[in-house]
Amino acid sequence: MRVGEGLGGLARLRLSRGELGFVYFEFSALAVSTAEHRLLFDPAELVRREEVSAWKPHLLLITHEHFDHLEASRLVELQRTSGGTVVCNPGSYSMLKGKVGKLVQLKAGGSVEVEGARITGIGAEHPAKEPLMFLVESGGLTLFHGSDSSFTAGLEKCRAEVAFVPAGAPSPTASVEDALRMSRTLGCRVAVPFHCSPDEAEEFGRKAERELPGVRVVIPEPGKVYKI
Ligand SMILES: [Zn+2]
Numbered sequence: 001m002r003v004g005e006g007l008g009g010l011a012r013l014r015l016s017r018g019e020l021g022f023v024y025f026e027f028s029a030l031a032v033s034t035a036e037h038r039l040l041f042d043p044a045e046l047v048r049r050e051e052v053s054a055w056k057p058h059l060l061l062i063t064h065e066h067f068d069h070l071e072a073s074r075l076v077e078l079q080r081t082s083g084g085t086v087v088c089n090p091g092s093y094s095m096l097k098g099k100v101g102k103l104v105q106l107k108a109g110g111s112v113e114v115e116g117a118r119i120t121g122i123g124a125e126h127p128a129k130e131p132l133m134f135l136v137e138s139g140g141l142t143l144f145h146g147s148d149s150s151f152t153a154g155l156e157k158c159r160a161e162v163a164f165v166p167a168g169a170p171s172p173t174a175s176v177e178d179a180l181r182m183s184r185t186l187g188c189r190v191a192v193p194f195h196c197s198p199d200e201a202e203e204f205g206r207k208a209e210r211e212l213p214g215v216r217v218v219i220p221e222p223g224k225v226y227k228i
Contacts, residue, residue, distance in 0.1 A: 004225035007031055007047075007055035013227060017140030020162055020228045024220035027068040028147055028195050030164060031055065034139030037117045040078070041134070041145050041164075042069040049077045056081070058115050062088035063124065063147035064131035065095055068170070076100055085114045089121070091129030108132060108154065122158060124149035126173045135160060144186055148195045151178040155185050162228060163188035167196035167204045176204050183212055190228050192218045 004012065006023065010033055013021040021033040025046040032039045033055075040047065040057040044067065060079055062070050070088075072095050079086055085102040093105040104112055107130060108123030117138040124131040124147050134145045135158055144160035148171035165182045166174035174195055183191040191212070193204040201219045208217045218226060 002221075002224050003227050006223055006225070007051040009225040011055040013225065015139065015227075018161075020139070020141060020143065022192075022220075022226050022228075023224065024192070024194060024222055024226075026222060028063065028145065028164075028166065029069075030145065030194065031057070032136075032143065034141065034143075036139040037115065037136075038084075039117070039136060039138070040082075040084070042147070043071075043075065043078060044068050045071040045074050047074075047078060049074075049081050052078050052081050057084045058082075059117060059119070059136075060084050060086045061119065061134055061136075061145070062086065062092040062096075063133065063145070063149075064089050064126060064128035065091040066128055069147070070095070072096060072099065087112060087114065087119050087134075089128070089130050089132040091131065094129070106132060120158075122154045123152055124173075125152050126150075126171065144182075144188070146174075146179070146182055146195075148174045149178075150174060151181045151185070155182060158186055160186045160188050162190045162192070164192045164194055165204075167193040168200040169195075169197045171195055176200050176207065179204055180207055180211055183208065183215060188215060190216045190218060192220055194220065
């Protein structure tokens, strides 16, 4: 359900346990609110400091150090404005060390708890330094963020109610088929394709209708607020 615009709109959402609101930007940049936390993923240069002052994230999560996921000076600004904790893969950690106040390095298979949210790192398949995907348990649900990875064996033991799945361009590792396999393996009830072209998002939607019965697909329009 679309219920508003931008991070200001997301800040006004009222959420009960098990509910989730989100705003999608581009690539894997995503803002998520649960009943208990505000989570900003891979903002790159796509999220402005002024927007974050209206919706202060508790957590800034970075999957890997590529430009479409991390822009170090912008991240420093976003962290200062929000006061949130940065949780990131080793490649991003080397770029941010000494620049960001609250910085936590996470490795594949590792898990950390920040302000009551549990974040688990899953090894991603992508040409970066130990890139990650994330599972986050918060506000009575588990959500998955797939960065721009292909499917990996580490996902076999993971479950998530809501899955943000990379479906293609401009990643050499993500694809519609990998996104379908991720959604099926995670047993999600809602799948949101991202990091892809509009055609790939449509293709994901068509195939999911046939191959993933019972899974609701939300194709996100950038900047809109969705409530699940
Ligand atoms: Zn990417």
